[in-house]
Amino acid sequence: xxxxxxxxxxxxxxxxxxxxxxxxxxxxxxxxxxxxxxxxxxxxxxxxxxxxxxxxxxxxxxxxxxxxxxxxxxxxxxxxxxxxxxxxxxxxxxxxxxxxxxxxxxxxxxxxxxxxxxxxxxxxxxxxxxxxxxxxxxxxxxxxxxxxxxxxxxxxxxxxxxxxxxxxxxxxxxxxxxxxxxxxxxxxxxxxxxxxxxxxxxxxxxxxxxxxxxxxxxxxxxxxxxxxxxxxxxxxxxxxxxxxxxxxxxxxxxxxxxxxxxxxxxxxxxxxxxxxxxxxxxxxxxxxxxxxxxxxxxxxxxxxxxxxxxxxxxxxx
Amino acid sequence: xxxxxxxxxxxxxxxxxxxxxxxxxxxxxxxxxxxxxxxxxxxxxxxxxxxxxxxxxxxxxxxxxxxxxxxxxxxxxxxxxxxxxxxxxxxxxxxxxxxxxxxxxxxxxxxxxxxxxxxxxxxxxxxxxxxxxxxxxxxxxxxxxxxxxxxxxxxxxxxxxxxxxxxxxxxxxxxxxxxxxxxxxxxxxxxxxxxxxxxxxxxxxxxxxxxxxxxxxxxxxxxxxxxxxxxxxxxxxxxxxxxxxxxxxxxxxxxxxxxxxxxxxxxxxxxxxxxxxxxxxxxxxxxxxxxxxxxxxxxxxxxxxxxxxxxxxxxxxxxxxxxxxxxxxxxxxxxx
Numbered sequence: 001x002x003x004x005x006x007x008x009x010x011x012x013x014x015x016x017x018x019x020x021x022x023x024x025x026x027x028x029x030x031x032x033x034x035x036x037x038x039x040x041x042x043x044x045x046x047x048x049x050x051x052x053x054x055x056x057x058x059x060x061x062x063x064x065x066x067x068x069x070x071x072x073x074x075x076x077x078x079x080x081x082x083x084x085x086x087x088x089x090x091x092x093x094x095x096x097x098x099x100x101x102x103x104x105x106x107x108x109x110x111x112x113x114x115x116x117x118x119x120x121x122x123x124x125x126x127x128x129x130x131x132x133x134x135x136x137x138x139x140x141x142x143x144x145x146x147x148x149x150x151x152x153x154x155x156x157x158x159x160x161x162x163x164x165x166x167x168x169x170x171x172x173x174x175x176x177x178x179x180x181x182x183x184x185x186x187x188x189x190x191x192x193x194x195x196x197x198x199x200x201x202x203x204x205x206x207x208x209x210x211x212x213x214x215x216x217x218x219x220x221x222x223x224x225x226x227x228x229x230x231x232x233x234x235x236x237x238x239x240x241x242x243x244x245x246x247x248x249x250x251x252x253x254x255x256x257x258x259x260x261x262x263x264x265x266x267x268x269x270x271x272x273x274x275x276x277x278x279x280x281x282x283x284x285x286x287x288x289x290x291x292x293x294x295x296x297x298x299x300x301x302x303x304x305x306x307x308x309x310x311x312x313x314x315x316x317x
Numbered sequence: 318x319x320x321x322x323x324x325x326x327x328x329x330x331x332x333x334x335x336x337x338x339x340x341x342x343x344x345x346x347x348x349x350x351x352x353x354x355x356x357x358x359x360x361x362x363x364x365x366x367x368x369x370x371x372x373x374x375x376x377x378x379x380x381x382x383x384x385x386x387x388x389x390x391x392x393x394x395x396x397x398x399x400x401x402x403x404x405x406x407x408x409x410x411x412x413x414x415x416x417x418x419x420x421x422x423x424x425x426x427x428x429x430x431x432x433x434x435x436x437x438x439x440x441x442x443x444x445x446x447x448x449x450x451x452x453x454x455x456x457x458x459x460x461x462x463x464x465x466x467x468x469x470x471x472x473x474x475x476x477x478x479x480x481x482x483x484x485x486x487x488x489x490x491x492x493x494x495x496x497x498x499x500x501x502x503x504x505x506x507x508x509x510x511x512x513x514x515x516x517x518x519x520x521x522x523x524x525x526x527x528x529x530x531x532x533x534x535x536x537x538x539x540x541x542x543x544x545x546x547x548x549x550x551x552x553x554x555x556x557x558x559x560x561x562x563x564x565x566x567x568x569x570x571x572x573x574x575x576x577x578x579x580x581x582x583x584x585x586x587x588x589x590x591x592x593x594x595x596x597x598x599x600x601x602x603x604x605x606x607x608x609x610x611x612x613x614x615x616x617x618x619x620x621x622x623x624x625x626x627x628x629x630x631x632x633x634x635x636x637x638x639x640x641x642x643x644x645x646x647x648x649x650x651x652x653x
Contacts, residue, residue: 085337208419212482215374216434217406226433230424306469 087281089168098250098262105186117197137192148184148257241297327385328638330411355540411486421470453484476507548606555632565634575652
């Protein structure tokens, strides 16, 4: 019951957050120089006026916003000025690619990141630790566009030269094409997760209750599995929420390099092209995702750590 | 008398970046079945390191047993492998720690933590284990045990948590229980309850206990024998009466004098303390470690380590004043 009222309250806050996000996006778009209709060819003033009228851009800003909000509440993100297709359709077409890539990368990053972090913490100051940390530092410091190109070079070009076969570097059809983009996308997150897990794990392994567990005669794996991991995982869950939102809604760089028709490109292109509805649409979509991911993380806290009680009212806590 | 634990000439060092810290330097002690041995001494004197060596619970590295032997219920602990150590820990010897607030896993229900050792060592099923958990909580006088086993540590008070720790330590009916300052982190009324509980359980189960403390009141409450430690060495050992009424070592005397007492020193209005601080265990002095703070120190005390001088049945002290050639002086202190 307490959980339900907590969730309802959080959804209320989430709605407010999204609203402010929309207002800000709407205002900031107006600050962009140029307009959506500027292209290679010069357009006469008459045509320009007609285009403005067609997309409702001739109305005062507040009216534009009200119309946009009204449509938004009816689930309509408007018509993309550039592509002349509904933003809803564009997102519906491209999001599944981004989501699949994102989920793969997230699962991979979480599993291997936590695994590496735990190994590094348990085997502290050994070769294992150094190897894991080196990998993590590389992962954090190499940007994904270099990582993507490196992977393509190694697994596609060089493998073909050495072994006569290589992984495909383009598209999103069949398992083989999905390996390299997933690796390229997950590497940075995996490295961050590994470092965080190691730090958190080392902290937990120094706690008194780990000594208590050792004094019971438990094996190292029982101590880590039953006592340490659950306590160490909390900070990792914290960062995985926002990271999930980022990974799932598509990334411009990785999707461009591997030629994946995902959502990521629209975040960047829409701004370059002054595609107002597309900018607002992608921003709101990402915003809702982020807010939802944060809420899920907060609810997960309550299940991981019994000391955290989620309640709707301020007084109970 | 059945011997539960024998420690002979134990040396334990910690390898740190700054060098080797000689934390325990030649400790010998023994505990018999049904006996309570108190180890007293100030912080950093090696009490906990000695006790934790019995379970090999000091993290290795940096800790290292340099020399000596530990025999627990006939088993050689110093040369035991990981597997043998795990079978000793929790089953033959178990431990209660100082701070009950941090010694329990905050994300695991009490009942599960309580029975973990029994399930591990005796292969008990889940149903039997939860039944046993309730019995254990009842044994340490926790009301509503059946409901309490499902709760988490943060739903227990400090004293209750220490009771849970005691129940946990007793779960496999160990031969030896090590209580490492079990009352230090608790407030005074709770301290008394925990000590009473420990003493009662000790009488019921006849478990041997090593009680580590710097609270001499706790020692008087339940110890049969006392070992006084200073700078990694046992300076005096004897029965409780020996230590309180017939102590022979100046350090024991100084410890007893620094107890707050209602009947003396009201004039100065200050608590009595031992001047100075313990020696640096990176480079322990070659003579008696207490010489620098001792009111009776002689030349030889600085130069040569005093051997143990027997003072009667089971009572001995390491102090040059007890040497037969040492001129007898009138000892100062509260009694004269």
